[in-house]
Amino acid sequence: MRLTTKGRYAVTAMLDLALHSDNGPVSLADISQRQGISLSYLEQLFAKLRKQTLVSSVRGPGGGYRLSRANDQIFVAQIVDAVNESVDATGCKGKNDCQSGTTCLTHHLWCDLSDQIHDFLSQISLAQLVSRKDVRLVAQRQENEQLVHTGEIDQSSKINAELLN
Amino acid sequence: MRLTTKGRYAVTAMLDLALHSDNGPVSLADISQRQGISLSYLEQLFAKLRKQTLVSSVRGPGGGYRLSRANDQIFVAQIVDAVNESVDATGCKGKNDCQSGTTCLTHHLWCDLSDQIHDFLSQISLAQLVSRKDVRLVAQRQENEQLVHTGEIDQSSKINAELLN
DNA sequence: ATTTAACCCAGTACTTTAGTAGGTTATTTA
């Protein structure tokens, strides 16, 4: 089992997408700026998310990505799975051949843990995350920072943005 | 977060220790043979387990390792923690500085997941694992295999050992 | 025609894993 920045980035990016889905497709450049993830790396992650039909793409100016389903139909477990970070805690992927073809001593323990993690992440939808207060606060701060960066608001407003943090 | 063979090996070895604690200290050579883990690698893992006072050692012939506490006072989470860094799923180790000094969008989600995993593994003691039927079956098979390997029982008994699997 | 942004590859520095190798020290047993 493995949960590193790869899976965290994928979920973060998908949540960014869910948060900014009002005004048409969201470009990876925007996500990159707001979430501090390199553009090329995002492209690699979204290639996998697209293969798993979690997102759909629109090419050309004004294009980007949008969720391919309603945000209450996309779950964290699916996103983590899509970028090849299996939530499976066993070494044999549940095949019972952990120790040279036979079951290892702790096989069932890791199966139980895998179920536990999978159940937890399968119950959390993007919609749930979007409605969380802590998520909305961070999202608002990020939007303010982006406006400052693109010069759309002045320095005095930036102070307010910092107070939000 | 990371749960690979490293943590699985550690828990498996500790469970082997708990299962064979009747007849004095257990040598790493025995564990290596029964669990199919390289001896040198086991030595590295047990150096860490010893630092965390989960095991104590006896040197010289007939020596080996024993649990430093009763098997109902040692929990899976402690073993995994001892060899891995932790079962923490956040990138910032709970420090809230995931995104260049500030909280990232999904910080709280990974905190919740970390708590979930930690709670689960903290509730499972070696004593509980020892009493599990699936564990006892595998352990019995491994002991039979070991006897065959050391020539202490003959080939006809090996057939019975295979039937156990 | 130009710009935008997805799409696609190839490479790479870095870290971790899971091990190997080769010793030293402490303790028991013959």
Added chain:
DNA sequence: TAAATAACCTACTAAAGTACTGGGTTAAAT
């Protein structure tokens, strides 16, 4: 007391995966 045993210690390594960077091509909007 010598030999055997098993912990203890240090260093090295192949392979794999992570988290990028860079340099393109293709599709669609202005």
